[in-house]
Amino acid sequence: MGYVDGFVCAVPTDKREEYKGHCEEAAHVFKKYGAERVVETWGDDVPDGEVTSFPMAVKCKENETVVFSWIMWPSKQVRDEGMAKFMKDPICDPNQNPMPFDGKRLIFGGFNVLVDI
Template sequence: MRNFFRSAGADLNIKGVLTFPKGIGIKAGEAVIFAFITCKSHAHRDRVNAKVMADPRLGAMPQSMPFDPKRMMYGGFEAKVDL
């Protein structure tokens, strides 16, 4: 992995657009956390994901998460602009 980015929501209530809070339906007291990882290629991403899934520490994860994992979103994206 080249980079891992994560941040907590700020300036999320912008008039006139679909905001993160409205789009994902957050409730009072909840926060939006956004994170992404950049990889060298799809093949690199696949190798990294395979290693993550094989990590025995995943089996030790608590049964009760501090968030609702059913509301997590995943996706793959290709950069269209690189500054």
């Protein structure tokens, strides 16, 4: 059924277009290394919670927007191999391609697909 990497981060709202370009470039590299699909979404209706929430999880500031993203892979093995190649790719060099957000507040994880209808 595949494998999914999921991500949540806070991006400065005024860097939306810079972030979009960063993601488009990275998506092509992920696909080169085996990803089937890369989806980046820009928060529109992401409320603060009382106990927990997306904004709280990434310590979203007033001038930031929550982003929710995922990468679909055919299997965990393809993901592990592809991600290892991606991390060695020049796109990951922060001197050549700095992230337009605070990567220390990025939440990520790998997930087995349970239901896909």
